[in-house]
Amino acid sequence: xxxxxxxxxxxxxxxxxxxxxxxxxxxNAFRIWLLFDGSESMxxxxxxxxxxxTKYGNxxxxxxxxxxxxxxxxxxxxxxxxxxxxxLFMIHNTDGKFFENETx
Numbered sequence: 001x002x003x004x005x006x007x008x009x010x011x012x013x014x015x016x017x018x019x020x021x022x023x024x025x026x027x028n029a030f031r032i033w034l035l036f037d038g039s040e041s042m043x044x045x046x047x048x049x050x051x052x053x054t055k056y057g058n059x060x061x062x063x064x065x066x067x068x069x070x071x072x073x074x075x076x077x078x079x080x081x082x083x084x085x086x087x088l089f090m091i092h093n094t095d096g097k098f099f100e101n102e103t104x
Contacts, residue, residue, distance in 0.1 A: 030059060030060070033076065033086040033088070034064070046061045064086070
């Protein structure tokens with residue numbers, strides 16, 4: 001699981017740092033949204049990633065944790081609609097049908 005997260009972090013941070021045409025309203029931070037997961041454990045993973053990959057040591061990575069299912073999904077859908085979706089987000093495998101036709 002951690003290896004998959006590191007691969008995603010590496011891939012998305014590389015793409016984000018090379019993308020100069022993004023929405024100006026979007027933050028320059030790499031954003032991770034979690035559901036029912038404490039941000040403390042993910043923050044430890046992020047710090048470990050940054051210390052092992054010095055190229056990303058100064059990159060701001062924001063971890064946001066939601067504890068309410070409805071709030072998470074309404075915020076997630078709203079972020080996609082606004083064009084301001086998080087870079088990495090979690091969905092349960094049973095929720096995939098909802099997003100199946102909505103993502104690229």
